[in-house]
Amino acid sequence: MTRAFAFITLLLLAACTSPYVQPPLMPAVGFSGPRIEQAAFVVEDGARLPYRRWAPEGQPRAVIVALHGMNDHSAAFRLAGPWWAEHQIATYAYDQRGFGAAPGRGTWAGEGQMVGDLRAVVALVRARHPHLPIAVVGESMGGAVAISAFASERPPAADQLILLAPAVWGWSSQSLPNRASLWLAARLLGDRAVEPPDWAVRDIRATDNLIELVTNGNDPRFIRTTRFDTLSGLVDLMESASVRLGQVRVPTLLMYGAHDQIIERVPMRRALDRSGEPANLRTAWYPDGWHLLNRDLQAEVVFGDVAAILGAPDALLPSGAGDVREALNDEIFRR
Numbered sequence: 001m002t003r004a005f006a007f008i009t010l011l012l013l014a015a016c017t018s019p020y021v022q023p024p025l026m027p028a029v030g031f032s033g034p035r036i037e038q039a040a041f042v043v044e045d046g047a048r049l050p051y052r053r054w055a056p057e058g059q060p061r062a063v064i065v066a067l068h069g070m071n072d073h074s075a076a077f078r079l080a081g082p083w084w085a086e087h088q089i090a091t092y093a094y095d096q097r098g099f100g101a102a103p104g105r106g107t108w109a110g111e112g113q114m115v116g117d118l119r120a121v122v123a124l125v126r127a128r129h130p131h132l133p134i135a136v137v138g139e140s141m142g143g144a145v146a147i148s149a150f151a152s153e154r155p156p157a158a159d160q161l162i163l164l165a166p167a168v169w170g171w172s173s174q175s176l177p178n179r180a181s182l183w184l185a186a187r188l189l190g191d192r193a194v195e196p197p198d199w200a201v202r203d204i205r206a207t208d209n210l211i212e213l214v215t216n217g218n219d220p221r222f223i224r225t226t227r228f229d230t231l232s233g234l235v236d237l238m239e240s241a242s243v244r245l246g247q248v249r250v251p252t253l254l255m256y257g258a259h260d261q262i263i264e265r266v267p268m269r270r271a272l273d274r275s276g277e278p279a280n281l282r283t284a285w286y287p288d289g290w291h292l293l294n295r296d297l298q299a300e301v302v303f304g305d306v307a308a309i310l311g312a313p314d315a316l317l318p319s320g321a322g323d324v325r326e327a328l329n330d331e332i333f334r335r
Contacts, residue, residue: 019186019229022097022104024113036124041094043120050074050101051094054081058088062133062310065122065158066093067142069292070167070234071223072216073100076139079212080294083303089310092125096145098230100221106193108233111240115149122156133311135160139294140262141167141234144241151247160313161252162306164293165263166271170239173267186232193225204261207292209299242267246275251313253282255302256324257289269328282313284321 027046034041040048052074064084068076074093081091095102097109097117109117118136126134136158138146143166150161171179185192207213216222245254256268275281284305288298296302305317 017187019190019232020107020227021110021229021233022107022113025103034120034124036128041121041124043117047097047103047117049094049097049117049121051092052077052081053090053092054085055090056085056088060090060129060132061088062090062135063125063129064089064091064306064310065118065125065134065136065156066091067096067118067136067138067145068093068099069140069142071099071226072139073102073221075100075219075221076292077137077294079299080137080303080306083300084307087307089307090129092121094121095221096142099223106223106225106227106230108227108230110233111145111148111237114145114237115152118145118149119154119156122158126157133160134158135162135306135310137162137164137306138166139164140291141237143167144237147241147245147248148237150250150252151244155248155250159250160310161248161250162309163252163254164302165256165260165289165291166241166245166254167234167238167263168242168245168271169235169263169267170237170242171235172239172242173270174235182228182232182235185228190229190232191227193227195225205290206262207290207296208259209292209295209297212292212295238267242271243274245271245281246278248278249280251280251282253284253305253309253313254324255284255286255289255293255305255321257286257291257293257296258327259288259290262291265328268324272325283324284317284319285324285327286319286321 024045025047031046034043040050042048066077073095077093084091098104136146143163149156290296293302301319305319308318309315
């Protein structure tokens, strides 16, 4: 009875707490507002978000603001950025708050703060390139942040949204044991960081590009252990993205690979079904694609499709990539 009482007490205490979210910074005295520095975007609260920039030698024809995935940083676009630069496209990829060399490394910044950072960065890039088409390209978690931003009342001042396997594996796509255990862990053990289990490292692959997997593994800025409260915040964000995909109003292309083992078919299909098939949403199915579409062995196919639709969202995709819903329906029918 004593143990049962103690366990119930822990549950009640857990229910009264919320997972930790890093607070905004306090701007320094004399802070003059957001700006672009040589190596960082400075946003509303004075936070410095380091960025990488790849640009053509001459005037670009379009601009990309790129958002990396979970535990990654701006180097996620180290293959895409130079390729796009060769095709007259400038790319700005920044470390999102809580990742890379941005403030609060390893702690969750919260959906609202991450959305606000994206809005501020796009505004700065728009001011620098006022007459060029601007697209936000979000990979995995970055795609979820972008969906939330563009579905908000104050969307970023960009013209297009491109989603690379967006993270839509929210609470409603989790099993009941997963939901319950993570909910409790985020409240009782929130600041404890854990590594992926051995079976996940062994059996789940993000890409078929083994060189990129090794590079990520040796990258000191890549986060290898994740706090329970950060995982909970990520699932909150993914649920929001799954629910709000259909509320995005700018022309959007959602890209998804047949071999994606991170964002599986069921949550992707649920997000697409929830979207209600808006006219501004296109999808592209890559039979040889994995989760990290911009780092797979066939990544240049994806680069080319992105380049083709910048400023022309209805243009044909050079790859001929088909519709994701149709591909998933065909798989279900074959089974």
